[in-house]
Amino acid sequence: MSTTILSVPVFSTLCNAAFGLRREVFVWEQKVPEEDEMDDYDLTATHFVAIQEGEVVGTLRLIFLDEHVKIGRVAVRQSFRGRGIAKAMLRAAMSAAAEQGHDRFFLGAQSDKLGFYESLGFVAFGPEFEDGGMPHRAMRTYDKDTAQLID
Template sequence: MTTAILIVPPFSTLCNAAFALRREVFVWEQKVPEEEENDADDLTATHFVAIVAGEVVGTLRLIDKPEHIKIGRVAVRFSFRGQGIAKQLILVAMDHARMAGRDRFYLTAQSDKLAFYERLGFAAFGPEFQDGGMPHRAMRTYDRETAILTN
């Protein structure tokens, strides 16, 4: 099936579907406290959705910070995992930021997802920490040619 990746405005119908998907994945499935799932960054973030057959099946957000673009709230509906949707979302979002002249990316990954992000050019740094009751590591992109980490 074809996957469409769209940028959607906060609190639009499609963005609200993305928020519902995040609640499904993070709150119901992964038991993240609901009060930690939504935050003020949702008001200013750039939200992306993945749509398959008219259904929002994946989402993420980009937060524009002076030092980097933060990728967060990456979520894919359980029945659509393993189909490359998260990878597509991340690559499209990073390309979007690069078109605006931004090329430094940061995220915090659940520790069991490190290899996924490493395949996309991220490197973990710093100690493991708890977020939403799960172990995480900070990650950032790096220049593969020179192996110099960027922040």
């Protein structure tokens, strides 16, 4: 099954579907407090969606900060997990940012997802912290050519 990855404008029909998916995954499934799920960054972030079988089945956002690009709100509908959708979205989003000259990426990963992000070149650092009621670790990209963390 082919997956289409698109960057979508905030509050477009597709972005609104992504917001609905985030509510489904984070609030309903993972019990993140609803007031913590959406924030002011949603107004300025670059939002990506994954479309499969005619519906939005995945989403993430990029926040362009001075020190790095922060990846967040990575979500895939439960019935579509295990198909490589999150990996495809991350690669597409990071590639789009790289085309704009960005090479430093940061994210806060749920602790049970560290291996997934490590497979994409991220390295955990710092202590575990709680976000949305779940343990997380900060992660950043790792330059395989120089064997150095990208600060």
